[in-house]
Amino acid sequence: MTSKLLTFLLLAIGLSSCEKIDVGRIENLNGGIIHVIGHGGAGFQSAFNELPENSMSSIERAIEVYNAEGVEIDIQLTKDEQLVAYHDNKLETSTDGFGYIYQNTLAELKNVHYNNEFYATLFLKESIISLEEVLLYFSSRRIKPQLHLDLRTWLFDSEKYTEDEFLKVYVEKIIDVVTKYNYQSNTYIGSSSKKALKYSFEIDSSIRLMYETENISEELNYLTANNIHGIIAYNDRISIGAIQLAQHNNIRVLLFNVKSQNSIVEAVNKHPEYIITDNIPKLQQVLY
Amino acid sequence: MKNRINKGIILLLFLISSADTKAQESTNVFSASAEHNTFLSFTGLNLSMMLVGNYKNHSLGVGINSSLQNSYFPYQRTNGIIADYKYYFLTAKNIKGFVSINYNNKNYSPLGRNVTKENKIHEYVYNNGFITRLYKSLWIGNSIGFGGYTERYYDVSEQTYNIKSGFNYRLNAILKYDF
16 A cells, blocks of 8 residues: 555656646747746745845856846945845845835945855855946846846835935936946836836836736736836736736736746746746746 | 954864873774764855775775755765864763864856856865764764865856855765774
């Protein structure tokens, strides 16, 4: 009985890991190509992925070693109105720093190091990087990687700005830096804030805008009337029908929260144009 | 400060355990063993099989290793060679303590669009561990090590080979059989 059970389990594991996708039959607005985008660089930090998200070493690994087609990074505004890549609300959750990004200057943040994982704490000296550093690196490359910017529109000093004031300064600063490196055609600005996307379009209409939503039918009018390039959606919260509706209206789809084998297969089978993943090699195994 | 304390503790542990403990039993004859290692390192989860020559307190093993990792690292199902030198500072009847220097490499074909060139990664680690007799000639044990890696990879965009180096670690489970 035990041996039969063991055989069954082994077969189940074997079969589950052998699921294949006919990538030749992918139909989307990119001509069947799904762009592989690294989440925070080479994926969020874990026991199997030592490099901290949004760090330069993680971004370089995604682009140079893994051959990802782009990365998604989280952008926040510092006290001195510089732009840095950092995900969490507060510094102490992932670094040896304290407080919010907007309470620190860029110079102060250069002395803040990632320390929330054994390998990073012991061996790495990765500090918080500026958006300008990323653009300097990307613009120097022959094949320009896609730069997906996730706006952290709720992280600002409410004593210094109103929400509208902050969004204008924030978006303007982003577009200034992107324009300085002539990187508009490879930059995607993603947000759930319609105001931020509106300001971005008003300043530079050439930058692609990505709106975060899973309610395609409800938001279709907004998406088509406001020059939105695509939507950003949780892989597990959006149906194939909703994706097809978006694509039918010339709206691209970017799926995220894609990490495990099952979620990767599920995401690829939805035929999006972009997938942001924490596991670039695994997604590439499925696609190539 | 926290980093310095961590590094200091690890260095201290190495120095203490690497000190030349009085050997309780030593052998002068040459012997051979087979050693199987399962280890976690920068390249993920790996298996290796080595033929080992033992002389006095020294042993040298050479064999093949293969990466099992199929996530996060593009090194899955890749093979390479492994070499391991051990010095047994403790050789009791049923337990042996050792320090070792381990080298392994792997060639792998990276994934991605239009990637054709092969990459190579080298790992070199100083280890500290022990093995204990499980049954007659069969020993089990483990070791922990720190060292470095050097990766030579092809940058598709720039069409150049680049070299990246960094720190490495190694958590190793050992199964050894003395012939």
